[in-house]
Amino acid sequence: MEWITVDDLNDIATGATLLGTGGGGDPFVGKLMALQALQKYGPVKVLSVDELDDKAMVMPVGAIGAPSVSNEKIAAEEELFAPVEALKDFFQEKTQAIMPIEIGGGNSMLPIACAAKMGLPIVDADAMGRAFPESQMVTFFLKGYQPEVVAMADSQGNRIIYYPKDGEWSEKIARSITDVMGGNANMVDNVFPGEIVKECAIRGTLSLAKEIGATLSRLTDSASPVASLLNKLKGYSLFEGKINHIERNVEGGFTRGRTTLSGINQNKGEELEVLFQNELLLAKKNGEVVASTPDLICALDHETGRPITTETLRYGARIHMIALPCDPKWRTEKGIEVAGPKYFGYDIDYVPVEKLMGEKVHV
Amino acid sequence: MEWITVDDLNDIATGATLLGTGGGGDPFVGKLMALQALQKYGPVKVLSVDELDDKAMVMPVGAIGAPSVSNEKIAAEEELFAPVEALKDFFQEKTQAIMPIEIGGGNSMLPIACAAKMGLPIVDADAMGRAFPESQMVTFFLKGYQPEVVAMADSQGNRIIYYPKDGEWSEKIARSITDVMGGNANMVDNVFPGEIVKECAIRGTLSLAKEIGATLSRLTDSASPVASLLNKLKGYSLFEGKINHIERNVEGGFTRGRTTLSGINQNKGEELEVLFQNELLLAKKNGEVVASTPDLICALDHETGRPITTETLRYGARIHMIALPCDPKWRTEKGIEVAGPKYFGYDIDYVPVEKLMGEKVHV
Numbered sequence: 214m215e216w217i218t219v220d221d222l223n224d225i226a227t228g229a230t231l232l233g234t235g236g237g238g239d240p241f242v243g244k245l246m247a248l249q250a251l252q253k254y255g256p257v258k259v260l261s262v263d264e265l266d267d268k269a270m271v272m273p274v275g276a277i278g279a280p281s282v283s284n285e286k287i288a289a290e291e292e293l294f295a296p297v298e299a300l301k302d303f304f305q306e307k308t309q310a311i312m313p314i315e316i317g318g319g320n321s322m323l324p325i326a327c328a329a330k331m332g333l334p335i336v337d338a339d340a341m342g343r344a345f346p347e348s349q350m351v352t353f354f355l356k357g358y359q360p361e362v363v364a365m366a367d368s369q370g371n372r373i374i375y376y377p378k379d380g381e382w383s384e385k386i387a388r389s390i391t392d393v394m395g396g397n398a399n400m401v402d403n404v405f406p407g408e409i410v411k412e413c414a415i416r417g418t419l420s421l422a423k424e425i426g427a428t429l430s431r432l433t434d435s436a437s438p439v440a441s442l443l444n445k446l447k448g449y450s451l452f453e454g455k456i457n458h459i460e461r462n463v464e465g466g467f468t469r470g471r472t473t474l475s476g477i478n479q480n481k482g483e484e485l486e487v488l489f490q491n492e493l494l495l496a497k498k499n500g501e502v503v504a505s506t507p508d509l510i511c512a513l514d515h516e517t518g519r520p521i522t523t524e525t526l527r528y529g530a531r532i533h534m535i536a537l538p539c540d541p542k543w544r545t546e547k548g549i550e551v552a553g554p555k556y557f558g559y560d561i562d563y564v565p566v567e568k569l570m571g572e573k574v575h576v
Numbered sequence: 577m578e579w580i581t582v583d584d585l586n587d588i589a590t591g592a593t594l595l596g597t598g599g600g601g602d603p604f605v606g607k608l609m610a611l612q613a614l615q616k617y618g619p620v621k622v623l624s625v626d627e628l629d630d631k632a633m634v635m636p637v638g639a640i641g642a643p644s645v646s647n648e649k650i651a652a653e654e655e656l657f658a659p660v661e662a663l664k665d666f667f668q669e670k671t672q673a674i675m676p677i678e679i680g681g682g683n684s685m686l687p688i689a690c691a692a693k694m695g696l697p698i699v700d701a702d703a704m705g706r707a708f709p710e711s712q713m714v715t716f717f718l719k720g721y722q723p724e725v726v727a728m729a730d731s732q733g734n735r736i737i738y739y740p741k742d743g744e745w746s747e748k749i750a751r752s753i754t755d756v757m758g759g760n761a762n763m764v765d766n767v768f769p770g771e772i773v774k775e776c777a778i779r780g781t782l783s784l785a786k787e788i789g790a791t792l793s794r795l796t797d798s799a800s801p802v803a804s805l806l807n808k809l810k811g812y813s814l815f816e817g818k819i820n821h822i823e824r825n826v827e828g829g830f831t832r833g834r835t836t837l838s839g840i841n842q843n844k845g846e847e848l849e850v851l852f853q854n855e856l857l858l859a860k861k862n863g864e865v866v867a868s869t870p871d872l873i874c875a876l877d878h879e880t881g882r883p884i885t886t887e888t889l890r891y892g893a894r895i896h897m898i899a900l901p902c903d904p905k906w907r908t909e910k911g912i913e914v915a916g917p918k919y920f921g922y923d924i925d926y927v928p929v930e931k932l933m934g935e936k937v938h939v
Contacts, residue, residue, distance in 0.1 A: 226672035370917045371749060372739040385756050386734060 237317010600680010
């Protein structure tokens, strides 16, 4: 992928929604913003991580907050670009590119809109390889790199620049500001030079999102789109079921909740429980853990295989819940400490999904 | 007063604690910081408002948060100066002086420390003529001037600069950040040029604080220090009593509470209830309002006349509660809207203390 044009947005947003494990912002809203920017400013050049200049800076862009809020409170163009504008003259080294901070429905689209507006290329990578609810859950943090400066903006016209002590303080401050800003804000943090991006970023995730999206659009007529997808992604089928319960709670700048499904087809008579905090984090079948963060848990529409966000899970919907192994960077001791089940208060040890699924075939 | 030296600190802190109506930060902690700075950097030149250059900027300095926290979590020098350092190059116009944002125990002292460190004069004025709990409760705000930029710092090393939409948003953001910073932070906001300070500031409040302090230190042997003080300040005696109840609650970056007193001497058989949010805000004698914000309610030690902060009100203490009329700027429609009883949720109309006290003599 050398350029991103308006024709690519649907596929990228679909694939990124899957990789975003139900979170990472609303794909529909993000798509509208990216579409508008691409139409206004033209297509965006895509750089691979290897093409980055070692010294020039890469600016990660994303929205922060509760998806339940951002779905209804759509960012204006000015709000989206303000944090980038605020920081673009801060670093003496030139900004060479924009990057998604995470691959997720909306958060794959906002950086495209920003890159178009700024006339900068976008890096085909992100700092999570998925979406995560907290801002220190980035591969930079795993390697000990802390954000020197963070910029945020809201729909009211408030603009904030802060110099956090470290990544954990950055999250605390960002979350508190997000909360007072009404539960959603736009943000630039973890601005680093190309050499650090080369060391830390998870590569090719925009291309992967586009590929997944393209596969799904080709497969809508297929007898088993989910099976084809799992085969392609080396993923695992966790459960086929119908949602019989869904609860959400917007607090402290997050949407937290849980959903339960009663089994259909191969899972008839069984139950699946999935817990989420913006993203789907833990899945238990009949009380046993079958997948947990940092591995990816994704809800797909049972018929079409299209990914469903935590915000659009609805009572009665027929879902195929799948899991994908996370990037190896998250399976280190530090990775599990930062984003494993215990960090979120689930009192279990992380076990890779491949192990949990044992000898089970992919579908 | 042309210079502030170490010899002036006790008197200023005492008088400012009285004018701070029990809030405005801990005078003892503030005094230690000012003392250290004056010893290290020398005395501070005092400018009257009239001496200010119209165009150069004046930087108001103060701490924000719950006094219950700042008393125990004393700011390091670096934490105190960081917000000033952060903004001193922001304005193209030169910074000509430091100013207390409010006259209160600690918040009269921190600007002295900052002025000493920066080698800048201090303005003999403040933006409240007393202390108030929220940051938009300044005379600049009453005239429609909004802070363009605000800087904050905490003991962890976090530094924040923000550009609020207006004064009310500035308070919301500051309070939220203060809360996440542990309940206390240092702050510079409402930076304006000399001509706006001339229009808005309440003049001579540092001198007034020093005078009150000097009067009290001379009067400790007097038979009736409170009577002499009331006479000097044209204040009103509200109640003589003994504290029989005190409650405090630290939440959302404030200390809120109430105290009740049973009468002694002229008030034998009567009861006084006083409500506070950092500062003393409302006094009711036998259920009837006798004084309310924005007028000043001050708790004095019954024997010595020395002012007592809301933090040091203790069960069993003998108190002389007095009231002083606030500056006329607070008695306008806007002033009462911004800092009158209704703003704090007390369902009463503001009545000036002179009217409430009727024909009663000062003591």
